[in-house]
Amino acid sequence: MKKRFKVLSVLISLTILFAGGLFAQKKLTGLDIMKKVYNRKSPKDMEATLTMTLINSNGSKRVRTIKQFIKDFGKVEKKIMFFIAPADVRNTSFMNWSYDDPKKDDDQWIYLPALKKVKRISSDSKGDYFMGSDFTYDDLGDRNPEEDNHKIIKTEKIDGLNCYVVESTPKDEDYMYSKTITWVVKDRWYGLKKKFYDEDGEYLKTLTLKKADNIKGYWIIVKVEMKNKQKNHSTIMHLTNIKIDTGIPARKFTERMMKRGL
Amino acid sequence: MKRRVLFFALVLYLILSFGFADGLNITGYVRNYDGVLLNDNMDFSIVQNTLDLNFTMQTSKVGFKVNPYIYQYSDKTIVFDIREAFLDFFFNSFDIRIGKQQIIWGKADGVFITDIISPKDLSEFLLRDFEEIRMGVTAVKLDYYIGDNTFELVWVPVFSATKFPAQNSIWAITPALPIQPIFDFSRKDIKPSIKNSEIFAKYSVFSSVMDFELMGGYTWDADPVIHTLKQIDPLTHQLLSLTAIPEHHRLTVAGGSFSTTIGPVVIRGEGAYYWGKHFQSNNPAIRDGVIEKDYVNYLLGADFSISGIKFSTQFIQQIIPDYNNFIVNNKTNNLMTVLARKNFLEGDILHLELFSYIGLTDGDGLIRPKISYDITDGVNIMLGANIFFGDKGMFGRFNKNDMVYMKIKYSF
Numbered sequence: 001m002k003k004r005f006k007v008l009s010v011l012i013s014l015t016i017l018f019a020g021g022l023f024a025q026k027k028l029t030g031l032d033i034m035k036k037v038y039n040r041k042s043p044k045d046m047e048a049t050l051t052m053t054l055i056n057s058n059g060s061k062r063v064r065t066i067k068q069f070i071k072d073f074g075k076v077e078k079k080i081m082f083f084i085a086p087a088d089v090r091n092t093s094f095m096n097w098s099y100d101d102p103k104k105d106d107d108q109w110i111y112l113p114a115l116k117k118v119k120r121i122s123s124d125s126k127g128d129y130f131m132g133s134d135f136t137y138d139d140l141g142d143r144n145p146e147e148d149n150h151k152i153i154k155t156e157k158i159d160g161l162n163c164y165v166v167e168s169t170p171k172d173e174d175y176m177y178s179k180t181i182t183w184v185v186k187d188r189w190y191g192l193k194k195k196f197y198d199e200d201g202e203y204l205k206t207l208t209l210k211k212a213d214n215i216k217g218y219w220i221i222v223k224v225e226m227k228n229k230q231k232n233h234s235t236i237m238h239l240t241n242i243k244i245d246t247g248i249p250a251r252k253f254t255e256r257m258m259k260r261g262l
Numbered sequence: 263m264k265r266r267v268l269f270f271a272l273v274l275y276l277i278l279s280f281g282f283a284d285g286l287n288i289t290g291y292v293r294n295y296d297g298v299l300l301n302d303n304m305d306f307s308i309v310q311n312t313l314d315l316n317f318t319m320q321t322s323k324v325g326f327k328v329n330p331y332i333y334q335y336s337d338k339t340i341v342f343d344i345r346e347a348f349l350d351f352f353f354n355s356f357d358i359r360i361g362k363q364q365i366i367w368g369k370a371d372g373v374f375i376t377d378i379i380s381p382k383d384l385s386e387f388l389l390r391d392f393e394e395i396r397m398g399v400t401a402v403k404l405d406y407y408i409g410d411n412t413f414e415l416v417w418v419p420v421f422s423a424t425k426f427p428a429q430n431s432i433w434a435i436t437p438a439l440p441i442q443p444i445f446d447f448s449r450k451d452i453k454p455s456i457k458n459s460e461i462f463a464k465y466s467v468f469s470s471v472m473d474f475e476l477m478g479g480y481t482w483d484a485d486p487v488i489h490t491l492k493q494i495d496p497l498t499h500q501l502l503s504l505t506a507i508p509e510h511h512r513l514t515v516a517g518g519s520f521s522t523t524i525g526p527v528v529i530r531g532e533g534a535y536y537w538g539k540h541f542q543s544n545n546p547a548i549r550d551g552v553i554e555k556d557y558v559n560y561l562l563g564a565d566f567s568i569s570g571i572k573f574s575t576q577f578i579q580q581i582i583p584d585y586n587n588f589i590v591n592n593k594t595n596n597l598m599t600v601l602a603r604k605n606f607l608e609g610d611i612l613h614l615e616l617f618s619y620i621g622l623t624d625g626d627g628l629i630r631p632k633i634s635y636d637i638t639d640g641v642n643i644m645l646g647a648n649i650f651f652g653d654k655g656m657f658g659r660f661n662k663n664d665m666v667y668m669k670i671k672y673s674f
Contacts, residue, residue: 054608056609062611062636062639063639085639086673087289087291087639087640087673088291088636088639088673090673097470105523107470107523109473114391114392115366115371115393116364116393118468119521120473120522121565122527122528123523124525124526124567127570129610131610132605132608132611133609251407255412255466255468256357256405256407260320261320262320
């Protein structure tokens with residue numbers, strides 16, 4: 001569960017795959033590729049401003065802005081988010097503690113400024129959409145590759161880059177997606193695209209990488225777009241003001257800071 | 263009122279002058295709120311325009327907040343007040359907040375058990391948003407942090423009482439007295455002094471397994487009890503006159519609250535024991551009609567989701583352990599609250615909510631359905647209803663106050 005929110009640290013790590021390390025020269029299986037992605041080298045801490053632009057079928061836009069801080073404490077990864085816009089959710093904060101132990105659920109709290117109270121909330125809402133976007137909470141987390149069966153269905157060249165195309169089907173029949181197909185760039189180990197299929201096997205949405213930057217030796221996905229075909233709705237996520245390995249103090253991830261805000 | 267508005271304008275001017283010079287944040291909202299009673303005449307229950315402003319500034323060492331607000335009503339009444347105005351001082355392991363502030367404790371939603379520091383504004387019963395129900399108190403608050411645990415100490419030098427509805431309000435409550443009394447308010451106010459100040463302490467633990475709080479307080483009961491002075495005809499033993507004397511009494515409170523997760527369900531609990539609570543009594547042997555008894559108030563709640571609908575339920579019980587039948591209140595009072603909420607449309611811009619208080623003892627309650635739509639970012643329109651049922655009890659007595667309302671709000 002610990003890895004669940006790593007996405008927002010590198011934006012969408014499960015969905016837009018990237019990985020450090022050397023590409024082994026043996027013939028890779030789908031699982032090998034997904035494990036390399038999952039076990040990639042990642043920053044110890046990161047802060048950034050996340051802007052989500054929600055675009056409906058008429059082209060009208062709504063913008064959500066969040067300041068987020070993430071730190072890896074070893075067995076637990078802590079994340080705190082401060083909502084900046086729109087105005088009616090300003091000063092709301094959200095904190096998530098996710099654990100290495102796959103049996104242990106995340107702990108989550110939300111601070112609602114109108115109530116002036118930090119409330120514990122259930123993390124059992126992975127299928128819910130995050131702030132009305134096209135990303136579910138599960139999309140924003142790192143899904144353990146052992147939870148799916150993977151196979152390489154083909155190789156394909158996109159924008160001049162050779163990609164493995166990996167189809168992943170969940171071992172849990174109740175999972176929200178019947179399958180996903182991911183385009184992983186050979187030798188670079190990050191994803192360019194991912195297609196999602198709903199529980200009925202119908203094509204649902206596509207995630208596309210728009211921009212990735214190398215910051216302090218880490219590939220950070222700074223801009224992605226999720227297009228929901230069924231709803232004709234899309235969301236663009238963009239990270240700015242990214243700071244990595246600055247030594248964010250542990251006290252940033254406390255009830256005290258949730259209440260104090262930015 | 264003119265002087266208050268001028269004062270408000272001056273405060274605004276000073277804050278803005280200061281703010282434009284150095285990073286002041288100005289946020290707030292403007293709201294129109296219109297309610298109609300569901301009676302034959304369809305009378306307006308409320309026509310209110312609101313301006314609520316927040317001026318905040320914060321550095322790593324200090325901060326402040328000033329939250330003035332104005333309610334303007336259809337009868338041209340203007341209410342101006344400051345909900346909060348405080349200074350913050352941040353240190354490495356502790357913070358100090360000084361000034362008028364809302365202090366909220368406990369894990370309960372919509373009920374007040376250990377949450378007894380900030381008194382309530384019941385001008386519109388319990389219908390206002392919770393941030394508007396709680397009034398700020400002038401206090402000094404110290405928070406000392408030990409890892410994820412916090413020790414909080416609050417000193418309230420000046421007592422503030424619950425604000426009740428005006429006599430002519432549809433929410434006014436008539437005291438349960440045998441004849442129309444003459445009111446004597448001479449004992450209602452608590453003289454500000456060190457001796458009359460209030461003090462509260464809380465230790466809270468914030469952990470993966472469970473969050474919990476332990477609290478204690480030496481306070482005043484924010485709700486006055488009505489003492490009575492009876493004049494009885496010595497010959498006929500008939501009641502000739504009755505003087506009602508509202509008076510606040512000292513309370514000692516100890517309690518706690520917790521919340522934890524069991525699978526997909528969040529379990530919450532809160533309870534408190536009150537020493538020195540006063541109740542009205544019909545015992546003819548008691549001269550002023552008031553008796554002192556201990557009092558227990560607790561809650562158990564669960565938050566969970568079913569098919570994308572978020573539910574929050576609470577069971578609340580109030581008990582007078584050493585009860586006698588002369589006491590006007592029930593020996594036990596059982597209450598439930600149920601909240602169901604779901605978002606709709608792309609972007610989660612349509613919100614449906616149903617919140618209910620259900621009085622299990624008196625068979626009364628309040629049902630509050632509402633639907634709101636985010637017209638654009640920061641602009642929201644809400645349609646709702648407040649439906650009372652029962653013929654006695656906390657909610658049943660307002661059975662004729664069913665209403666529908668509309669609120670439109672622009673947040674900036």
